[in-house]
Amino acid sequence: MDDQKKMILDYVVREYLEEDDDTEITYDTELISGGIVDSFSMVSLKRFLEKKYNISIPDADASPEAFDTVNSISALVDRFKKA
Amino acid sequence: MAFSTTIRESYRQELNGLRAAGLYKEERFILGNQGADIEVEFPAGAAGRKVINFCANNYLGLSSHPDVVAAAREGLASHGYGMSSVRFICGTQDIHRRLEDRLTAFLGTEDTILFPSCMDANAGVFEACLGADDVMIADRLVHASIVDGMRLCKAMNDTYKHSDMNHLEEKLKEHQDKRIRLIITDGVFSMDGDIAKLDEIVALAEKYDALVFVDDSHASGFIGKTGRGTHEHCGVFGKIDIITTTLGKGLGGASGGCVSGRKEIVEMCRQKARPYLFSNTVAPMIVAGALKVLDLVFTNTERRDTLEWNTKYWRQGLAEAGFDLKQGDSPIVPVMLYNAKLAQDMARDLFAEGIYVVGFFFPVVPQGAARIRTQLSAAHTRAHLDKGLAAFRKVGAKHGILGKGKKEITEMFGK
Incomplete structure (x- = not known):
């Protein structure tokens, strides 16, 4: 589980932070409402999760709320891994 | 479906939410043509104030040519x-x-x-x-x-x-x-x-x-x-x-x-x-x-050449005054203030000095990246630019930010 969260967190840092950005991101950091990831750019995160975990997340479930923290993203992944 | 009291109230609440969050946009009325010198009525009903416009996209000064x-x-x-x-x-x-x-x-x-x-x-x-x-x-x-x-x-x-x-x-x-x-x-x-x-x-x-x-x-x-x-x-x-x-x-x-x-x-x-x-x-x-x-x-390229000169003069003037600027070669010169309230306060103070600029903050720009975006025009004269720079120096000094960068400004005012 922690591996999964770490994997997601690493992707978020790599994909969304500028090289000189020293913002600290934890599993609870608000990514979208906190202005780190804009809702338009989060599509690449969705694709990353689908490919990495071999799941399909319907657009209706890929809401800004569901993608707002690493914890909520990980919970979403778990839900579709079981489905 | 009728436009019921409930529906009206829900719109009003949403609009009040925008006001409370500082995201409500108020329009300012220009009395006359678009240009470098304009007269602005703000707030609505106030007497017109003559100001120099530093926030139009009137780059070549052709809006009223x-x-x-x-x-x-x-x-x-x-x-x-x-x-x-x-x-x-x-x-x-x-x-x-x-x-x-x-x-x-x-x-x-x-x-x-x-x-x-x-x-x-x-x-x-x-x-x-x-x-x-x-x-x-x-x-x-x-x-x-x-x-x-x-x-x-x-x-x-x-x-x-x-x-x-x-x-x-x-x-x-x-x-x-x-x-x-x-x-x-x-x-x-x-x-x-x-x-x-x-x-x-x-x-x-x-x-x-x-x-x-x-x-x-x-x-x-x-x-x-x-x-x-x-x-x-x-x-x-x-x-x-x-x-x-x-x-x-x-x-x-x-x-x-x-x-x-x-x-x-x-x-x-x-x-x-x-x-x-x-x-x-x-x-x-x-x-x-x-x-x-x-x-x-x-x-002819006279107008774009003037704009280029104005941009260099303006950028150099603001930099020498000690403002923190986004680097670039275009006539858009953002003065970085990082804090949303500071950006709004400075825009208001500049307006009082006869300089029309607008503060931008989240969600228009990223969180913690509030700024005043200044825009140059070929219609600006050297006198316009000098008056603008003097006002910026005065207002910048009032807020104590001249010579300060991102770190110091955010320590003083928060993100």
């Missing part, structure tokens, strides 16, 4: 007020086609199609030209109208970090399985004022077999040695597949926009772009005015 106004007046007399039709029924005049041809020559492309605005051009072009087998890869700071246009298109969308060519290259590699890869960028980024690395973007497009789209709204008419735009500035004139731009900023400032580029792409827009198909195009008098604007910018 007598030759442009006269040409528009002649166009009104010769071609009437409106068309009462979309283009493909009976809404196209000879001057519409003439303007499209002139824009094609100016932008160095194969063909051009007018849209009611560049917002409409961006809303329509992607859906008209791309399908489910394609991918759009956009810079993360592109204009909102591009984001909207991409959302309307069935092609996959992706983004790359602002002007990060390594990240763009990663994305191009990732999407090699797609039919068309379209790289999407602004030419000049409207909030930061920096210029896209179009030379590197074109090189990557050639290497990874991609097309290039540029929105040059904040560049057409003045960026590049002869004002043709970012592609001229970056040495890739004639190599851009799709350019969108506006007639609502440097090129006269009225309204209207276009898609200019590969002949077949323009033809696809003419057949399929919904904002083009289902809306009247640019009104005849604006077309006539825009033709005059192109005459002026084609025949």
